[in-house]
Amino acid sequence: MSLKLTSTKTNIYEILKSNYIILYFQVTLQTTGYNIGVRKTVDQKKLDAIYKPKNLTIATTVFAIGKYIRFLHDFLETAEKHFMVDFKVHYHIFTDKSHEVPSVNLAAGRKIFVHQVPKLNRWQDISASRMQMIQTIIEEQLHREADYIYCQDVDAKFHFRWGAESLDRLVGQIHPWYYDLSRDQFTYERRPESTAYIPPGEGDFYYIGAMFGGTVDEVYKLVKRCHENLEADKANGIEAVWQEESHLNWYLLYNKPSKILSPEYLWDDKRGKTNVQKVVRLSHVLKNYAEVREN
Ligand code: UDP
Ligand code: MN
Numbered sequence: 001m002s003l004k005l006t007s008t009k010t011n012i013y014e015i016l017k018s019n020y021i022i023l024y025f026q027v028t029l030q031t032t033g034y035n036i037g038v039r040k041t042v043d044q045k046k047l048d049a050i051y052k053p054k055n056l057t058i059a060t061t062v063f064a065i066g067k068y069i070r071f072l073h074d075f076l077e078t079a080e081k082h083f084m085v086d087f088k089v090h091y092h093i094f095t096d097k098s099h100e101v102p103s104v105n106l107a108a109g110r111k112i113f114v115h116q117v118p119k120l121n122r123w124q125d126i127s128a129s130r131m132q133m134i135q136t137i138i139e140e141q142l143h144r145e146a147d148y149i150y151c152q153d154v155d156a157k158f159h160f161r162w163g164a165e166s167l168d169r170l171v172g173q174i175h176p177w178y179y180d181l182s183r184d185q186f187t188y189e190r191r192p193e194s195t196a197y198i199p200p201g202e203g204d205f206y207y208i209g210a211m212f213g214g215t216v217d218e219v220y221k222l223v224k225r226c227h228e229n230l231e232a233d234k235a236n237g238i239e240a241v242w243q244e245e246s247h248l249n250w251y252l253l254y255n256k257p258s259k260i261l262s263p264e265y266l267w268d269d270k271r272g273k274t275n276v277q278k279v280v281r282l283s284h285v286l287k288n289y290a291e292v293r294e295n
Pocket of ligand 1: 062063064065066067068069123126127152153154155210292293
């Protein structure tokens with residue numbers, strides 16, 4: 001890894017100390033007040049040779065509630081082409097419409113588990129309730145059945161290889177709309193009354209709530225703490241500005257991830273074509289918010 005330090009005003013030292021690995025930034029990254037020129041080419045064949053014999057199971061949680069069931073087919077179909085190919089992948093699908101889960105041809109060793117859940121009314125609650133449901137599924141099932149877990153949004157499609165290079169103890173995903181903004185522009189929770197509060201001047205990156213992961217143990221700690229903090233806020237009559245994403249940002253600031261994925265691991269079709277990175281591996285699809293969110 002080559003990190004070029006051009007400003008001393010930030011947490012960059014901490015980042016270096018904690019052995020962050022930032023995968024695949026193609027250009028100098030202007031974020032949080034410093035420039036990081038990072039380009040670590042990963043030898044994927046070498047990595048495969050390390051990871052494949054471990055016979056790992058990778059769980060991924062995907063929520064498809066209400067009209068979001070429509071995104072599931074493309075998510076699964078493209079994941080079969082690009083996501084952890086040749087690994088055992090367990091898709092854990094949480095939906096209120098079990099009977100509408102599409103049938104998709106899965107490669108050997110890959111499975112779909114469907115979990116019927118009720119539909120909450122507010123989209124904010126649907127999105128935030130994922131923390132609690134992921135906590136529960138880890139307690140009930142995944143701690144025995146999986147090694148790593150990714151928690152992903154369903155309104156996205158894979159376009160290119162997403163492989164073992166992304167695996168690590170605790171993995172955060174840089175938000176594709178914030179990698180080129182300075183820290184004071186990050187939409188962290190700024191009210192001290194919330195447990196997600198981040199004071200001005202603090203923060204490493206702005207992480208997206210639509211993708212995080214790591215070992216099952218580490219992700220368990222994360223979702224449990226975020227769920228507790230969401231509950232504490234609710235009891236105090238406060239909802240963080242971006243719900244569970246705000247709590248995730250708080251958690252990852254004080255519990256540093258061991259790997260950070262560049263926006264090539266979750267781009268946004270709304271941002272259009274990019275020369276920031278060579279490839280887009282996964283991207284949020286365009287959607288009509290007013291129509292799909294139902295409230
Ligand atoms: N979601 C859902 N049904 C809803 C709202 C949200 O299933 O009515 C889930 C779905 O997995 C979605 C995620 O919550 O990908 C986050 O919501 P959304 O994609 O609307 O948030 P955005 O990415 O637009 O911030
Ligand atoms: Mn989304």
